[in-house]
Every structure is written in structure tokens, then in C-alpha cells.
Amino acid sequence: MTTAAIPAHHEGHVHRDDEGSRMGMWLFLFTELILFGGMFVIYAVYRFSHPAEFELGSKELDTLVGTVNTMVLLTSSLTVAMSITAIQRGNKKFSLLLVGITIALALVFLVNKYFEWSHKFSVGLYPQSPELLSRPQGEILYFGLYFVMTGLHALHVIIGAVVLAVIMRFISRDIITKDSFVKLEAGALYWHLVDIIWIFLFPLFYLVH
Amino acid sequence: MTEHAHQHGEKAHVVGYGQYILIWAGLMGLTGTTVALAGIELGRWVIITALTIASVKGFLVLNIFMHLRSEDRTFRLFVLVAGVVLLIFICLTFFDYAFR
Incomplete structure (x- = not known):
């Protein structure tokens, strides 16, 4: 990396550091990794301590969905x-169409x-529901983690779709x-991180049962 | 990273549509495989095969879709360090938890 001063304008180009911008984005993605990583650690520990109940819980999820x-x-x-x-x-x-399809798939x-x-x-399974609280500790933990982790992920899907909608506007306005x-x-x-x-x-x- | 790259902003690494579609087909195939394997009683191997397939899928997304393959080496090193840190978290947690 050079420390030499780079002229702000050169042959009409405005100075940009796209590589730096991408690195900034990656650094942000690492914070996301740690956010979800912490939850994966909790999942791993509870699964280790309640293997049978986690299997029962995962059998209740719809693999097809x-x-x-x-x-x-x-x-x-x-x-x-x-x-x-x-x-x-x-x-x-075509680029606009593809980002549009991405947002449509996010909505699906x-x-x-x-x-x-x-x-x-509808079958009484939600955090703190009487049905769930009547079950063994491991299943309460499993469904608690299921709702928190897939819920936080769904929140990221919503945020991602909003970001992509802004990006569509940028493309159409030639920004x-x-x-x-x-x-x-x-x-x-x-x-891609959400993916x-x-x-x-x-x-x-859904699968480990 | 040369001055040239800084001044001109984007250094285009254009990945063709075909290659993306190929990787997508691979990802779909791996998804089918992991679902099919879940139907078989693999005992303790269930979690290992599921996580191995998920890791391969993650690797493909990182390398091709997220362009890590064509990025500067610094980027790949960063991602590696982040992954190793997460792995250390998980390992240390189990060292604590498994021997209580």
C-alpha cells in the first residue's frame, strides 16, 4: 500500500477508494458474524446438554418449508x-430486473x-406459551433458540430487502x-451474508433429527 | 493495490453469468443432498455431514458470489481470521462446558 499522496482529481476522475469501501463492508459483516456466532455457541451448548429434546423439537419443523x-x-x-x-x-x-427479482424472492x-x-x-408453540412451558426444558430451549435465531435472521432479510430497494433507486438514477x-x-x-x-x-x- | 487502482476506482473482475449459474446449480444440488441424507439414520454422523455440506456451500458463496477469490489477499486473510476467532469461541466454550 502506498503512502504517497494521491491527487484528488486525475484526468477528470473523482478520487474513490472502492477497495477501502469493500473492506469497510467486510468489517461490518464480521460484527454480524460475531452476533450470530454467539447464538450458534449457545445452540451448540444446549444441543450438547439436551440432545434428545433437540431431536424431538426439530422433528416438529416442516422440512419442506x-x-x-x-x-x-x-x-x-x-x-x-x-x-x-x-x-x-x-x-x-437487466441489472435493475435482477435486483428486483432478488427483492421479490426476499418477500417470498x-x-x-x-x-x-x-x-x-396456532398449535400453541410460541415463546412463553402454556403448551411450550409444559414441555421438557430441552424443548423450551430448542424452540426459544428457533424463534430468536430465525427471527433475527428474518429481520436481516427485511433489512436486506430495504437496502436492495434503495440500491434499485440508485441504479435507476445513475448513482x-x-x-x-x-x-x-x-x-x-x-x-450473501444473510444467505x-x-x-x-x-x-x-430442520435437518438434524 | 496501485495508485492506478485507487484513481480509477473499480477494477473490474467481471464474472460471467454462466459461472454464477453453475455455482448456483451446485448449491441447489448440495441442498438436495443434505435434505436426502437427513432422511437416513446416520446416528452421530448426522450433524457432521450436515455441517460439512453447509461449510462447502458457505465456501462457494464466499469465494464466488462474494468475489473473495478475486479480492486482494488481505481480504481473504481477514475472513480467515474472523472464521478462526469464531472457531476458538466454540472450542473454548466446550473446553469449559465439557469438563464441568
Whole structure:
């Protein structure tokens, strides 16, 4: 890395440090990693101490809904990644379409989540419910972690969709262009992180029984 | 990181649509595999296979979708350090918890 002074303007280019911007985004993602990482540690310890009850709990989740949501998020990661290629190739409309599809898929994920949680609530499974409190300690812990971790993840999906909506506006107003797309890259990085967290949440809650 | 890169902002590493779609297909395949394996009684191997497949998926997303492969080495080192720190958290927790 050079310490030499870089002229602010050079051949009409405004000084930008896109690499620095991306690094800033990565540093933020690390704080997210620690946020969820702490919860994964709690999950690991309680699963270690209550293996049988965690298995019973995971059998009550709908694997199909979880699988569909995994595929929805993976596909949304694909479309947001492709939107960067589209803008790099100067294809503004296609890039807008791809980010739009990503937001639509985020909404599909949330609708699925809504029906999944509604079903859980309707059978009396929600934090502090009489039905849940009548169960063994391990199942209370399992469903507590299920609601907190998938809930916090869903909150990230909502935030990600809002960020991507702002990015669509930037693209349409030519604030994000073929020559300056680091904002789109940052938004995409956030979206991929949300995907990676789900990649781990999905097997830990839906599959290990 | 040269002055040139700073002044011109974006140094374009254009990844083709085809490669993204290929990786996506791989991720979908791995999802199908992990769901199929969950139907089989693998006993204590269940969690190990599930987490191994999840790690492979995470690795693909980090490397291809998040462009770590074409980033500066500093970035990859940062991500590695963050991952190792998390691993240390988990290991230390179990050293404490398992021997109580």
C-alpha cells in the first residue's frame, strides 16, 4: 500500500477508494458474524446438554418449508450476484430486473416464514406459551433458540430487502453506474451474508433429527 | 493495490453469468443432498455431514458470489481470521462446558 499522496482529481476522475469501501463492508459483516456466532455457541451448548429434546423439537419443523426457503435464498443470491455482472457490462435494465427479482424472492421467503410461524402459533408453540412451558426444558430451549435465531435472521432479510430497494433507486438514477458500482457490491455482500447464515441455520434446526 | 487502482476506482473482475449459474446449480444440488441424507439414520454422523455440506456451500458463496477469490489477499486473510476467532469461541466454550 502506498503512502504517497494521491491527487484528488486525475484526468477528470473523482478520487474513490472502492477497495477501502469493500473492506469497510467486510468489517461490518464480521460484527454480524460475531452476533450470530454467539447464538450458534449457545445452540451448540444446549444441543450438547439436551440432545434428545433437540431431536424431538426439530422433528416438529416442516422440512419442506425449510428446503423451499433455502432454495429461494440461494436463487436470490444468484440474481444479486448476476446484477453486478449486468452493471459491469453496462446493462442497466437487466441489472435493475435482477435486483428486483432478488427483492421479490426476499418477500417470498418472508411469506413462507409468516405461514410457518403462524402454524407454530396456532398449535400453541410460541415463546412463553402454556403448551411450550409444559414441555421438557430441552424443548423450551430448542424452540426459544428457533424463534430468536430465525427471527433475527428474518429481520436481516427485511433489512436486506430495504437496502436492495434503495440500491434499485440508485441504479435507476445513475448513482450506481458501469464505472461506479461499489454500493451495489456492498448491498450484495450483505445479502450473501444473510444467505450464508441461513445455510447454517437450515440444517441445524430442520435437518438434524 | 496501485495508485492506478485507487484513481480509477473499480477494477473490474467481471464474472460471467454462466459461472454464477453453475455455482448456483451446485448449491441447489448440495441442498438436495443434505435434505436426502437427513432422511437416513446416520446416528452421530448426522450433524457432521450436515455441517460439512453447509461449510462447502458457505465456501462457494464466499469465494464466488462474494468475489473473495478475486479480492486482494488481505481480504481473504481477514475472513480467515474472523472464521478462526469464531472457531476458538466454540472450542473454548466446550473446553469449559465439557469438563464441568
